[in-house]
Each structure stands twice: as C-alpha cells, then as structure tokens.
Amino acid sequence: MNIAIVGSGYVGLVTATCFASTGNRIIGVDIDAEKVRRLSAGHSPIFEPGLEELMQAQLSAGRLNFSTDLKAAVLASEVIFIAVGTPPRPDGSADLSNVEAIARGIAQAMDSSRIIVIKSTVPVGTGRRMSEIMMGLTAHPFAMVSNPEFLKEGAALEDFLRPDRVVVGTEDDEAIQTLSELYAPFLGNQQDLMVMGREAAEMVKYAANAYLATRISFINEVADICARTGVDIVQVRDGMGADRRIGRAFLNAGVGYGGSCFPKDVQALIQVGKDVHCDVSILQSVHERNERQKIALAEMVLTRFGADLSGLTFAVWGLAFKPNTDDIREAPAIRVIGRLIAAGAQAKCYDPRACPNAAKVFAGQPGVTFCADPYEALQNADALIILTEWSEFRTPSFDRIRAGLRQRVIFDGRNLYQLATMQRQRIEYYSIGRPASIPRDRQGATLTPAKPAGTLGQAQA
C-alpha cells in the first residue's frame, strides 16, 4: 500500500517505520526541514529502543522516505495518516491548529478519493469538524477515520508491533477493509481490530489515558496517607494489586505522571466535559494531585535541609519522564530541579539519555550541570535525588554513593530501594509513601538528625 504519514515525531515515526517493515511504501512528511534531513540520513531525532535500526533498514530497502512536501505525498498515497502534535492551549483544551492545517492541505492536494486517518489524540467531534472543513475545499470523496494510538514511549515499537487492540472509528466499509489489511500483520486475531463509531474511537483514547492517570494520582494520594501514618505504600500496593480486579499496573507511588500525553489529555478531557456542562471533579482532582505530587520530593528536600539551599549541591539521577526515553516533556525532574535552584541549590544531573534535552531547558542556568556518569554526579553533592526509574539505578554501588556524597542522604522519588537495605547501608532515606529511614546508633540515637517529620513521613528506626 502507498501511505503518507504526516508528522514524524514519536507516533508518526514509529507508525511509518512499522508499516514500512511489513512491505508498504511510506512517505513520512514533516514541517521541520532539519528533522526531515536527519531522518533521510538515517538518524532518529528521538531515542526509542530499536527504532533507529528498524528505520535504517526500511530506508535502505527503499520503502521509507521523508519529505516536507505534503502535496506530493498526498498525490502518491491512498491512505494519509495525521500524526502531528495536539498540545494544550492555555485553558487546557487541545490545540488542533496543526491537524486542521493538514486537513486543509490534504483537501487542496487531493486529485481523487482518499482515506484520511487521524492518529493524533483529538477531542470528540474533531473528525466530523475536519470532514466539514475538507468538504468545503474538495469535491473528491474521502473517508475520515479515527485511529487513536496507544503506544507507550520507551516501548513504542513493541506496542505498535504487538498492540493490545487497534481501534478504528468509521462506518466506511472500504476504510475498514483497508485498515484491517494494513494492521493484520500486527494483530494476533481479527477481534483485536475494534471497529466502532468515530466519536467513540476519539473518546476511547482520552478515557484510557485519564483512567491510567487516575490510578497514579489515586495511589499517590494513598501513599501520602501511608507516609503520615507510618505505613509502607509498597506493601499496600502489593496487597491491593494481587486482587485480579485491580492488578498492579500503574499503581506505583512516585513523583507523579509526566510526558506529552497524560497531563495534556487529562486537561483536554476536563475541558471537553466542561464544554458540555459535566461535573468533572474526579478528573480535576487527578490533575491537581499530580501537580502537587510533582514537587512533593522538592518539598521533602526543603523540609530536611531548610528553605534556603544556598551552598548545597544535589546529585540528580534521572531526568526523563520515564525510563527508556529521552523525552522530558512535563517531566517531574524539570519541576523538582527548578524548585531546588530557586531555593539557591546547585544540581549535578545524570540521565542515560535525556541530558541533551534537559540541557536545552536549563540553558543559561548556572546552577545546573550535567555529568556523563552517575557516580561523577555524586562528587561533593550533599544528597542524591532519584527521579526516573532507569534500570541502572536499581542496584547501585552503595559504597560509591556513600563515598561520593558529603552527607549520606537519598531522596528517592521512585521507591527503588527496600527500607531494610537502606538501614543496612546506613543511609538516611526518604521515599514516597513510606516511613523515612534514619540510621541509628546502638543506643537508638539518629546518626544524621532529620528535621521534624512533616511531609517526610514518620521516621523508622
């Protein structure tokens, strides 16, 4: 099949590469000429495990090309996917200007019928609105399909190649048949292709993301109660998650959700609900809890070290909003570091992939430096702060941590270590939804006295 995919970001590039890998001829279109140049030379502008290698293989096979020319791509393709960004406007609603610009461009370029597939996350009714706009610009027939994308950054290829389901929102028989052929190589069985109304498909994506975000804000709220009552949220999570009706996924207490999807999609759904006069108090609480959660760890640091952090340096492990990606959009790390440097601290940061992106955000901020090695970041730092659960942080050398830090203190925003391990390692340890672990001598006196509990949680001997 000849396919154009407009937008070559996380979703568009993965979609283009995976469809090319099953033999289709793909033109990836992007407005960013520099990005198109790099992609054409075989360089992925994003880090996603396995993506660059698979993309290079498709380029070499001649099945994948990149271009800035939307008109030529439309003329050469039967199916056109729209996979551009839909960022939040100041009021939280989705900005559809990129999607609309492309819908107009497609309509103006079409010379016969086409199938247009919206893969971007768009509010209910967008497909209908884009159809109306296009009908004003072209006499050629077209089907407008909603096909939301559910891939996760960090496991995007795996998710695309083996999806839980593919949602196709249209009543057009030819479009259903075409998409069913296109997705067949990735589906275990045909039932995994779920055909529904276009508006329902648009809503599935928001409802799914808002539900996952709700689980995260829920567990973070329970974690807060746990911290203040001396209970370990990890044990509570395990006890809850063993119930098959609940499960363990998306129930890890931490520094809140980030990335380019959950924060904006929760806000966009709130806005859609408000527009139709719905009570959206659950969604609003999910968002507000997450905003508080993002700076909870910084507040712990301030409680422990005092409001003025001048003269103190913090090692930061992890900048990406989650592991296996270099994406720092809405990453809690950016907020935490911002809060600490506003209080006078210095931050020495390490992340296996995201330092270049974070360096752009903190360009010109003398308080923030980047290190190529996690242990280098610890040198002469007063404490270690962990903000992303990269695998390489899970079993570190505590000897090297103790040797590097000026004070043996860890703030762990991802609950990577057992409290008993921290006791044994004689490290003062603060995590999310668990009692603080303060090392004590044989007489029971704390070795590194902490400030009063507050949000630090009750100390555990």
Ligand SMILES: NC(=O)c1ccc[n+]([C@@H]2O[C@H](COP(=O)([O-])OP(=O)(O)OC[C@H]3O[C@@H](n4cnc5c(N)ncnc54)[C@H](O)[C@@H]3O)[C@@H](O)[C@H]2O)c1
């Ligand atoms: N990132 C994810 O994990 C993910 C997952 C599922 C769905 N989504 C949704 O998919 C959409 C795309 O997200 P993303 O993360 O891939 O975005 P992105 O910002 O990584 O990529 C968007 C690309 O579109 C290009 N673009 C913008 N306007 C254009 C135009 N007029 N013509 C051609 N190209 C244009 C940009 O240059 C950029 O390369 C969003 O609606 C998002 O909510 C994202």
